[in-house]
Amino acid sequence: MARFPIAVTLIFSCIFTFFSSCSxxxxxxxxxxxxPNIIVIYMDDLGYGDMSAYEAGSxxxxxxxxxxxxxxxxxxxxxxxxxxxxxxxxxxTGTYPWRNENAKILPGTAPLLIGTDELTLPKMLxxxxxxxxxVGKWHLGLGTGQVNWNExxxxxxxxxxxxxxxxxxxxxxxxxxxxxxxxxxxGLDPNDPIEVSYSENFEGxxxxxxxxxxxxxxxxxxxxxxxxxxxxxxxxxxxxxxxxWVDEDMADHFLEKASAYVREDREEPFFLYYAxxxxxxxxxxxxxxxxxxxxxxxxxxxLEADWCIGQFMETLEEAGLLENTLVIFSSDNGPVLNDxxxxxxxxxxxxxxxxxxxxxxxxxxxxxxxxxxxxxxxKGTIAPGESDAxxxxxxxxxxxxxxxGSSERSADGKDLxxxxxxKSEQGRESLVLEATTxxxxxQGDWVLIxxxxxxxxxxxxxxxxxxxxxxxLYDLSRDKGQQENLAESHPEKLKALLxxxxxxxxxxxxxxxxxxxx
Numbered sequence: 001m002a003r004f005p006i007a008v009t010l011i012f013s014c015i016f017t018f019f020s021s022c023s024x025x026x027x028x029x030x031x032x033x034x035x036p037n038i039i040v041i042y043m044d045d046l047g048y049g050d051m052s053a054y055e056a057g058s059x060x061x062x063x064x065x066x067x068x069x070x071x072x073x074x075x076x077x078x079x080x081x082x083x084x085x086x087x088x089x090x091x092x093t094g095t096y097p098w099r100n101e102n103a104k105i106l107p108g109t110a111p112l113l114i115g116t117d118e119l120t121l122p123k124m125l126x127x128x129x130x131x132x133x134x135v136g137k138w139h140l141g142l143g144t145g146q147v148n149w150n151e152x153x154x155x156x157x158x159x160x161x162x163x164x165x166x167x168x169x170x171x172x173x174x175x176x177x178x179x180x181x182x183x184x185x186x187g188l189d190p191n192d193p194i195e196v197s198y199s200e201n202f203e204g205x206x207x208x209x210x211x212x213x214x215x216x217x218x219x220x221x222x223x224x225x226x227x228x229x230x231x232x233x234x235x236x237x238x239x240x241x242x243x244x245w246v247d248e249d250m251a252d253h254f255l256e257k258a259s260a261y262v263r264e265d266r267e268e269p270f271f272l273y274y275a276x277x278x279x280x281x282x283x284x285x286x287x288x289x290x291x292x293x294x295x296x297x298x299x300x301x302x303l304e305a306d307w308c309i310g311q312f313m314e315t316l317e318e319a320g321l322l323e324n325t326l327v328i329f330s331s332d333n334g335p336v337l338n339d340x341x342x343x344x345x346x347x348x349x350x351x352x353x354x355x356x357x358x359x360x361x362x363x364x365x366x367x368x369x370x371x372x373x374x375x376x377x378x379k380g381t382i383a384p385g386e387s388d389a390x391x392x393x394x395x396x397x398x399x400x401x402x403x404x405g406s407s408e409r410s411a412d413g414k415d416l417x418x419x420x421x422x423k424s425e426q427g428r429e430s431l432v433l434e435a436t437t438x439x440x441x442x443q444g445d446w447v448l449i450x451x452x453x454x455x456x457x458x459x460x461x462x463x464x465x466x467x468x469x470x471x472x473l474y475d476l477s478r479d480k481g482q483q484e485n486l487a488e489s490h491p492e493k494l495k496a497l498l499x500x501x502x503x504x505x506x507x508x509x510x511x512x513x514x515x516x517x518x
Contacts, residue, residue: 037325044280047335049356056356063310077374082435094397094410108170111145122161136275138167149194175237194240208232247284278305296344336362365466389427441501445477
């Protein structure tokens with residue numbers, strides 16, 4: 001029998017081992033799970049009853065329902081606050097907003113609320129190999145408080161973790177009424193510089209208060225300063241005529257930017273924070289949607305937003321991304337009808353109930369202020385279902401860190417990724433809720449609202465705020481509408497909840513201020 005020389009045998013052995021190792025490594029690479037793209041779709045003032053999947057109102061929202069019916073629909077999900085800036089702060093940092101004394105409804109000239117050294121969701125994901133972007137409403141401050149809108153503005157979204165940003169500075173009802181891309185106002189004519197003030201008007205500039213003949217939308221409270229596109233705003237603005245947005249085109253504009261971002265060719269997974277402006281005031285539906293809801297502009301812009309979500313999801317499908325993209329859908333706070341303009345939101349409401357079965361709304365410590373639609377959708381990974389686990393937007397940072405292999409965690413958030421994926425029914429044990437700097441406490445099915453001074457109802461918006469001179473205690477398992485105060489009949493339960501609340505919140509919960517709407 002012929003025999004190979006020992007040297008030749010060793011050579012063949014090494015070659016075989018090398019190719020076997022390469023093949024093994026290749027197979028391991030092929031079987032390693034790919035990190036999913038992550039998209040947060042964040043509505044603005046959309047209530048629990050505003051989408052039909054929750055069967056608590058009368059509007060039909062088929063594209064929002066597509067996410068709910070194809071993913072995990074949560075019925076006990078909360079924003080961290082009943083107003084927008086604090087909720088957005090908590091979502092992006094995983095930190096309770098009441099820990100930051102500046103986390104309040106911000107003017108358009110406020111400095112950046114998030115510290116550039118602070119842990120954020122996009123920062124964490126960037127370290128895990130993600131590209132990151134924000135498109136839409138920001139309202140978390142820009143710069144250092146003395147912004148020159150005619151030069152690059154920093155710090156902003158790009159300094160707290162976003163590779164790309166295309167935003168409005170604050171809200172649709174506040175100046176400046178311009179878009180910014182990576183810190184630069186878009187379409188600005190250098191010969192027509194922008195000036196902004198929240199204290200006094202510029203000489204010769206018309207206002208909603210003094211020039212009603214120039215208005216196409218009338219103001220109810222606040223909202224009577226500079227006029228842009230016939231709409232009076234909060235704050236004063238001069239110049240920047242070519243850079244000013246067209247309100248009716250805003251939803252289409254942000255949809256175009258968000259869709260373009262997900263269509264980009266890239267090797268890395270991406271994170272997109274797609275922050276809608278609807279149905280916040282001023283409600284300015286595109287002519288395609290005017291009159292479609294029968295409920296006036298508020299209903300129309302919800303249908304417009306629903307259509308945008310449908311178009312955006314079609315873009316994901318056409319790009320072949322649905323099977324590897326986790327979509328998270330929610331809203332920043334509860335609903336409000338008249339929020340500063342006469343737009344027939346009250347008169348044309350009909351039998352629709354934006355707040356669902358709950359009490360209160362935006363600005364309120366009652367359930368409708370913070371209890372919202374919350375959906376996780378991931379085609380082929382999340383089985384359709386419904387969960388009554390107690391969850392919060394505060395938990396997204398820690399949960400997504402666990403999903404993507406990061407060891408970073410916020411102190412206030414929980415890792416509920418298995419719950420968000422529909423693999424567990426485990427939720428939070430407790431949660432501190434905030435509204436206009438005042439806080440309440442949910443533990444299990446019980447809600448504690450401490451005594452607070454001030455009016456019981458904000459008459460400008462006609463919403464119960466939750467203020468009362470006595471403690472309030474509600475058992476949501478049998479009283480969703482919070483009609484029966486059990487504080488006197490259940491003193492031991494009240495005492496136990498108060499102790500646990502103070503352990504988290506501290507004694508400072510009594511030192512709060514009332515909200516002033518402007």
